[in-house]
Amino acid sequence: MSVYDTIVIGAGLTGLTAACRLAQAGQKVLLTALGEGALLLAPGCIDVLGFQPADSQQPVKDPLAQLDSFLSDNPDHPYRLLGKETLAAGLTAFQELVNRHGLNFQGDPHHNWHLPTTIGAVHPTCLAPASMAGGDLQKAAKVLIVGFRELRDFYPTLIADNLNSQSLGVQASALQLDAPPPVAGRVNITPIQLAHAFEDPLFRRRLVQAVAPHSKGVDKIGFPAVLGLAEHAGVLADLQKGLGKPVFEINTLPPSVPGRRLFEALRDAFLKAGGRLIIGGKILAGRIENGRVVEIRLETASRAKPLRAENIILATGGIFGGGLQTDASGRVWEPIFGLPLHAEDNRHRWFTRSFFASTGQPVANYGVMVNARFNPVDEAGQPVAENLFAAGAVLAHSEWTRGRTGDGLAVTTAYAIAEQLTRSAQ
Ligand SMILES: Cc1cc2nc3c(=O)[nH]c(=O)nc-3n(C[C@H](O)[C@H](O)[C@H](O)COP(=O)(O)OP(=O)(O)OC[C@H]3O[C@@H](n4cnc5c(N)ncnc54)[C@H](O)[C@@H]3O)c2cc1C
Structure with a gap:
């Protein structure tokens, strides 16, 4: 038996x-x-x-x-x-x-999202977390791509330049920030470490203050895919509320927070x-x-x-x-x-x-x-x-x-x- x-x-x-x-x-x-x-x-x-x-x-x-x-x-x-x-x-x-x-995976078998990658190429995918599907490049939009000096291997200017060069209908601009404390000044932190920092409401409040002045005239704001782990849904909702705009995630190099x-x-x-x-x-x-x-x-x-x-x-x-x-x-x-x-x-x-x-x-x-x-x-x-x-x-x-x-x-x-x-x- x-x-x-x-x-x-x-x-x-x-x-x-x-x-x-x-x-x-x-x-x-x-x-x-x-x-x-x-x-x-x-x-x-x-x-x-x-x-x-x-x-x-x-x-x-x-x-x-x-x-x-x-x-x-x-x-x-x-x-x-x-x-x-x-x-x-x-x-x-x-x-x-x-x-x-x-x-909150979005999509259906008869449709691919076209999502921006960490080098500004197009990633066709069928089912994606809503936070990533929000970055779909098939709709014309003005987008702001935000990166952090402390995070390794995520360069918002590279992403924006590559997206703009492909006639996708998306107009992208870039913002490279120092992350708020306690991440500020650290070197080469990983996406997982940054995702933990995003779960702190004070960290998010400071971040909103830093990003908001640069977000006028844009339709949505893209961050590296580090918007929280277990508390992801709350982190996303809180950032969208604070910034008054849709927020989406762009995948990073490994380790993968959405993964x-x-x-x-x-x-x-x-x-x-x-x-x-x-x-x-x-x-x-x-x-x-x-x-x-x-x-x-x-x-x-x-x-x-x-x-x-x-x-x-x-x-x-x-x-x-x-x-x-x-x-x-x-x-x-x-x-x-x-x-x-x-x-x-x-x-x-x-x-x-x-x-x-x-x-x-x-x-x-x-x-x-x-x-x-x-x-x-x-x-x-x-x-x-x-x-x-x-x-x-x-x-x-x-x-x-x-x-x-x-x-x-x-x-x-x-x-x-x-x-x-x-x-x-x-
Ligand atoms: C870096 C990377 C990026 C990728 N990017 C993409 C992408 O963009 N798009 C796409 O479509 N696909 C991508 N893939 C491929 C895709 O992720 C895999 O094909 C898919 O996840 C299948 O995974 P799997 O579960 O079959 O195997 P795996 O995820 O490799 O899992 C194998 C499991 O078996 C276990 N195992 C192995 N041997 C033993 C043993 N003897 N005893 C017990 N356990 C064992 C391992 O520990 C692991 O848990 C990527 C793969 C990698 C590695």
């Missing part, structure tokens, strides 16, 4: 989404992860399809409408296993999930639904017998502890996340089950000569091959284990940098597997 209905390995966007849905459906779920995943590095929005074709300069406006064209260029991409209906349902379900747990808010909302939703979470819980190996995973082994201080479940979801990410391992000899392997991979064991074939090649880098497509149920399969297409499922960045052909599909794939493959497991348990 298994202790858990499902064990999810990996607490990135994929693992958290799957674990939440299953726990909320009444399953007994263990989520175990070595670390916190790419969410804390990525912008904290849900990119579904941003550029099609991948080398197009024009950001996609309607991701679902462009899906067929994307799949014709990328026939092996796992979006093919989902189809438009599941993709849309997964995105809507995700939006409802996070919005029930304190966030942390999303991580915490999903984690809390999972725990509230009765899930058990182990962060720092590395799975060392898994045993497959007669076409089923019978056991996985969790690293502990004293021994490798066996864990059992009816189903296992592998959401361990790609090379970044630890779901795939590589070495200098060119070997690529999946470390828990030793699954068959789409990969080249010749490291000279991992990369193309041009970093920005329109075909992408082959290594970014390496991963676990799956069937329509998301069971890992061997070269002959035969499932390796009927109760093992793989989702998100660990999947083969899931290269995300060119089309901007990584978050959408994470959320929707997690949704598809969770739906399948919930239905089969009924």
Whole structure:
């Protein structure tokens, strides 16, 4: 008898989404992860399809409408296993999930926001926190971009100049400030540190006094995405009230404050639904017998502890996340089950000569091959284990940098597997 209905390995966007849905459906779920995943590095929005074709300069406006064209260029991409209906349902379900747990994600699968990035480029994304969606560049507006000398890697003049040079209909100006005390004068502070400072009402009052004289004649004001963590909604409302204008957030370089808010909302939703979470819980190996995973082994201080479940979801990410391992000899392997991979064991074939090649880098497509149920399969297409499922960045052909599909794939493959497991348990 298994202790858990499902064990999810990996607490990135994929693992958290799957674990939440299953726990909320009444399953007994263990989520175990070595670390916190790419969410804390990525912008904290849900990119579904941003550029099609991948080398197009024009950001996609309607991701679902462009899906067929994307799949014709990328026939092996796992979006093919989902189809438009599941993709849309997964995105809507995700939006409802996070919005029930304190966030305010805006958007729909037939629309991309075009948001300013930290270098003033355009970031097409499907679901975004309201605070970021407020910076949508598709509406003409006069915007003031505010930065802080103490914050590293956020340059309002660079952002404004780049936005103005792209004929977007946005007229941007820049304001670089010394942050109010207690941040004033500190060097190279991180977005997370500044986000904590924004939760102090006195800090915000002083900031409003410094920004207000520069905001006359502008329609809205953009800040780095540091407007609070747990108290984000209150911080945003307070700043808008104080400045008398809409305020929006522009993503920063990592660590990502919106990514942390999303991580915490999903984690809390999972725990509230009765899930058990182990962060720092590395799975060392898994045993497959007669076409089923019978056991996985969790690293502990004293021994490798066996864990059992009816189903296992592998959401361990790609090379970044630890779901795939590589070495200098060119070997690529999946470390828990030793699954068959789409990969080249010749490291000279991992990369193309041009970093920005329109075909992408082959290594970014390496991963676990799956069937329509998301069971890992061997070269002959035969499932390796009927109760093992793989989702998100660990999947083969899931290269995300060119089309901007990584978050959408994470959320929707997690949704598809969770739906399948919930239905089969009924
Ligand atoms: C810096 C960065 C920026 C990105 N920007 C974008 C973007 O702008 N747009 C976009 O679409 N996508 C972007 N992505 C990709 C996107 O974030 C990911 O594709 C998506 O979040 C999928 O995450 P995942 O949950 O599948 O994997 P990950 O987030 O990598 O999570 C993997 C999880 O598995 C755990 N794990 C691994 N091995 C083990 C083990 N043996 N035992 C236990 N746990 C284990 C890890 O600790 C982690 O918790 C970015 C990724 C990175 C790294």
